[in-house]
Amino acid sequence: MLILSILTAAIAPGVALLTYFYLKDRYDTEPVHMVVRVFLLGVLIVLPIMVIQRGLLLWWGDQPIVFAFVISSGVEEIIKWFVLYHIIYNHTEFDEPYDGIVYAVAISLGFATVENVLYAIYQPASFGSLLGRALLPVSGHALFGVTMGYYLGKAKFASAASRTRLFLLMSLSIPLLEHGVYDWIIGSGTTYWIWFMIPLMIYLWVKGLRKMNRANARSPFRMLLREEEVNL
Incomplete structure (x- = not known):
């Protein structure tokens, strides 16, 4: 019963956050089955990522900068x-x-x-540690x-091919850099890492919420909805 409770606590943050971001789609919510399918793709890529990361660790060793920006964030992102x-970008539901x-x-x-479930299984996880993981790694x-x-x-809705290429590059490089900084702070070994992590997480949340609002504001369905309201 305790194991079931811990596993539930490990799974709940991811499901809760996904629900939150899904419900923030103001104008044309995605089919639930598509979102679940992509979530499961995230589950399936864990094994190949772990295999690649293990190989790189054996090849390069555990050097903090290399691990943070290449082995961890690089491979994952x-x-x-x-x-x-290759699966979603050109899909008709990405509209x-x-x-x-x-x-x-x-x-x-x-x-x-x-990742959270594996931590709960193989580490002596308590509810406090899982809460900490919900606030940091999962979020x-x-x-x-x-x-x-x-x-x-x-990139998908850019008007020029050059801007599409630029935004595609940014869609990979910027989250990789953010993730690398996060991992570098975690792996720094300093006892004061939390004082660096708190500003980073505040920055990521503030920036993330702004980007969500901007993305919603550019929805083509926003104007359609306004026209329908005017016609009514």
Whole structure:
């Protein structure tokens, strides 16, 4: 019974955050089955990511900067971006800028949820430690997803090919950099890491919420909804 409770506590943050970001889609919510499918893709990429990371660790060793920006954030963000670009980017359901955020958050939280479950199983996890992980790693993955999805949305609906390429590059490089800074702080070994982490998380949440509002504001369905309200 205790194991079931701990597993529930490990899964709940990812599901709750995904629900939150899904409900923030103001004008044309995505089909639930599509969001669940992308979440499950995040679950499925855990194994290949772990295999690649293990190989890179054996090759390069555990150097803090390399681990933070290449082995950890590099591998994870590149694979998430690759899956989103090849499966979701050209999908017919990706029809407004905010959709990029929904799907990027979904795949990120699928990955983060499995990571959290593995932590709960293989580490002496308490509810306090799982709460801490909900506030930091799980929400961190969601916010990296917001950044990735925001720029994927800008790339999808950019008016010029050059801007599309620029936003695609930003959709990978910026969340990778954010994730790398996060991992570097966690792995710094300093006893004062939390004093660096708190400003970073505040920055990520404030920036993430602003990007969500901007993506919603550029929805083509916003004007359609206003026209319908005027006609009524």
